[in-house]
Amino acid sequence: MGIINSADQILNQTKAQTIDVAVPEFGDKDTKIRVTTISAKTRDDYEFYYQKHRDKISFRALWVSACCVDENGKALFSTEQAEGLSEVNAQIIQRLFLAANQLNYIVDTSIEELEKN
Numbered sequence: 001m002g003i004i005n006s007a008d009q010i011l012n013q014t015k016a017q018t019i020d021v022a023v024p025e026f027g028d029k030d031t032k033i034r035v036t037t038i039s040a041k042t043r044d045d046y047e048f049y050y051q052k053h054r055d056k057i058s059f060r061a062l063w064v065s066a067c068c069v070d071e072n073g074k075a076l077f078s079t080e081q082a083e084g085l086s087e088v089n090a091q092i093i094q095r096l097f098l099a100a101n102q103l104n105y106i107v108d109t110s111i112e113e114l115e116k117n
Helices: 008-012 041-051 061-067 079-083 090-104 109-117
Strands: 017-024 034-035
Touching: 017 090, 034 061, 034 090, 041 061, 041 079, 061 079, 061 090
Parallel strands: none
Antiparallel strands: 017 034
16 A cells, blocks of 8 residues: 555545454353454543543443444443453453454553553
8 A cells, every 4th residue: 555645545544454353161162252453532531431440440340331332333331331241261361352452552561651650
């Protein structure tokens, strides 16, 4: 494609990247949860939510809730439901978190910064 020469090329980019993560704990070996890229605004909204509710929710659970979608790209969880994900098997949440991180790139320093504020 080469060098992007217009803002429109960036602003009109709507195709989300996804990873389907195996979660055999929820059914059979073919059971998967889809993890997707999120917008900058969505990321900011979830980070703000975490700062206000971090005493009740794990960051990993919130991040997973932000990035899991159904086969049509619709969010699986609301922010209110994310608290419940804190109680889900840690292996599952970690697998989903790693996929969400791979697609949306949040680093340890970003998490540490959120936890300080």
